[in-house]
Amino acid sequence: MSGRLIVQEVSPRDGLQIEPVWVPTDDKVKLIDGLSGAGFTRIEAGSFVSPKAIPALRDGAEVFSRIRRAPGVIYVALIPNLKGAQRALDAQADELNLVLSASHAHNRANMGMTVEDSLAAFDSIVALAADRSDVSLNGTVATAFGCPFQGSIDEDRVLSLVERYLALGITGITLADTTGMANPRQVARLVGKVLERVSPQALTLHFHNTRGLGLANVLAAYDVGARRFDAALGGLGGCPFAPGASGNICTEDLVNMCDEMGIETGIDLPLLIELSRGLPQLLGHETAGQVAKAGRNCDLHPIPA
Amino acid sequence: MSGRLIVQEVSPRDGLQIEPVWVPTDDKVKLIDGLSGAGFTRIEAGSFVSPKAIPALRDGAEVFSRIRRAPGVIYVALIPNLKGAQRALDAQADELNLVLSASHAHNRANMGMTVEDSLAAFDSIVALAADRSDVSLNGTVATAFGCPFQGSIDEDRVLSLVERYLALGITGITLADTTGMANPRQVARLVGKVLERVSPQALTLHFHNTRGLGLANVLAAYDVGARRFDAALGGLGGCPFAPGASGNICTEDLVNMCDEMGIETGIDLPLLIELSRGLPQLLGHETAGQVAKAGRNCDLHPIPA
Numbered sequence: 001m002s003g004r005l006i007v008q009e010v011s012p013r014d015g016l017q018i019e020p021v022w023v024p025t026d027d028k029v030k031l032i033d034g035l036s037g038a039g040f041t042r043i044e045a046g047s048f049v050s051p052k053a054i055p056a057l058r059d060g061a062e063v064f065s066r067i068r069r070a071p072g073v074i075y076v077a078l079i080p081n082l083k084g085a086q087r088a089l090d091a092q093a094d095e096l097n098l099v100l101s102a103s104h105a106h107n108r109a110n111m112g113m114t115v116e117d118s119l120a121a122f123d124s125i126v127a128l129a130a131d132r133s134d135v136s137l138n139g140t141v142a143t144a145f146g147c148p149f150q151g152s153i154d155e156d157r158v159l160s161l162v163e164r165y166l167a168l169g170i171t172g173i174t175l176a177d178t179t180g181m182a183n184p185r186q187v188a189r190l191v192g193k194v195l196e197r198v199s200p201q202a203l204t205l206h207f208h209n210t211r212g213l214g215l216a217n218v219l220a221a222y223d224v225g226a227r228r229f230d231a232a233l234g235g236l237g238g239c240p241f242a243p244g245a246s247g248n249i250c251t252e253d254l255v256n257m258c259d260e261m262g263i264e265t266g267i268d269l270p271l272l273i274e275l276s277r278g279l280p281q282l283l284g285h286e287t288a289g290q291v292a293k294a295g296r297n298c299d300l301h302p303i304p305a
Numbered sequence: 306m307s308g309r310l311i312v313q314e315v316s317p318r319d320g321l322q323i324e325p326v327w328v329p330t331d332d333k334v335k336l337i338d339g340l341s342g343a344g345f346t347r348i349e350a351g352s353f354v355s356p357k358a359i360p361a362l363r364d365g366a367e368v369f370s371r372i373r374r375a376p377g378v379i380y381v382a383l384i385p386n387l388k389g390a391q392r393a394l395d396a397q398a399d400e401l402n403l404v405l406s407a408s409h410a411h412n413r414a415n416m417g418m419t420v421e422d423s424l425a426a427f428d429s430i431v432a433l434a435a436d437r438s439d440v441s442l443n444g445t446v447a448t449a450f451g452c453p454f455q456g457s458i459d460e461d462r463v464l465s466l467v468e469r470y471l472a473l474g475i476t477g478i479t480l481a482d483t484t485g486m487a488n489p490r491q492v493a494r495l496v497g498k499v500l501e502r503v504s505p506q507a508l509t510l511h512f513h514n515t516r517g518l519g520l521a522n523v524l525a526a527y528d529v530g531a532r533r534f535d536a537a538l539g540g541l542g543g544c545p546f547a548p549g550a551s552g553n554i555c556t557e558d559l560v561n562m563c564d565e566m567g568i569e570t571g572i573d574l575p576l577l578i579e580l581s582r583g584l585p586q587l588l589g590h591e592t593a594g595q596v597a598k599a600g601r602n603c604d605l606h607p608i609p610a
Contacts, residue, residue, distance in 0.1 A: 152602075181602045184566065185566045211602075241609065257521070261488050290516050301453045
């Protein structure tokens, strides 16, 4: 198996959705084009949810229509329902990312329905996308490693939801640690089991760095064979249901780790750091990313006189 | 080998030394007594360096005289030279921690002398402590995983300094990643080699979280047999020669990781979080620690109405 680690950049969706400021469409397009220019092959570029629910991303269709479609890059759209799926297909999204939660309480809070109702609705989305051979489907299991309302999540529950996705014909799977409750031992165990059912090419791990374990969890998953990881520039993101929770694992910190360890990502770290250093001006606050502040190991400091 | 992980708390020394505010002696004593009350068996309680060099710790002797000596707790003092060693012995420190850098440039910047001169001076400190069977000596190799001035550090250089310490009769060894340049693969390799020369009971790893890899590095070292780790409450600390560098790995984040993974530390996490949440008032700024902000996994959130 190749050692290459695929980073799917999610800042335009999972990062911006929680920001209180409006990021103009121009700036979103510029950010996404900057990311494809830095070497990402997968970018979650927006979502097609209700503009009332997430006003920050209400310009999803315009963003998808205006980005430069870099060859070989898959532009993913998060969708909550059939209506969103139709809008995403109209906007020429390359992949639709569906979401449900392993936790009943979180699914109701996040999606406004039961998990069974979520699954039933996905059936019609699969039917809608069936004649679009150029569009792939991905199913996310949120709160796969723990729920901020319920606490621990049974692994068999997660495995059964993965199998429900596969049975629907949804072949891409994401396990999401929505509020950063995973630990490396748990990750190694659960990811190992999921990799008995899903190939490394089809499995994505989505970690948050809420309790400082994001990159340790990446390594634990990588060591048992996982190869694709979500990350957000600057470590943007969070969860409205878990105050105090920091965001996604930070893309430039992840790429720096890979560079230092000799794991290939294909991503240009200096370009990425430059993009990240532009975020405070765009968003009006510092970000959690550390490499953008400290620099790379090879960015040496002058010896004091 | 026991799985228990020993945390040596270094905030009173490595944390406070870089803070611009003066922390009154009373508050230092209260912090250290709070730490021993939370279950630490090793606390770096202060340093005996020049008060001009590090004014924040100029009250080291008074701190050592006023702390409650909890039974079984080893109170460590950092010392730069013979004069400091004498002061630390007078103050009844249980362990003297000597420091040199693997990097020539860093040793000159940090200690004001060559590495050979540092080693020569340690000889007289060993002689001074020779008739004190109640006092142990520890030798730190700073910049063991990288230098902010020189860049990468040859592993053989680190191993030879470890052997120089051992030859001097200094049996405790710390490998310090002074500015957070280590990565988990490097850590596993170098720590594995050092553990051929030093027992897990005598080896301490000192990681900074500068580039987000602190806890991943702990796990990499733990997995090859290391059992003792420095950490600072709230992730305090830093390095004056590497601007933008964040501090030590955060104690409560480390203990939370261990608790979640079933690794015993003997430390009371709720008490630790309480102590950490008092730091902003003491220091006048937020800290980098994440668990103190987000809470433990078991600190559940209410389901939204």
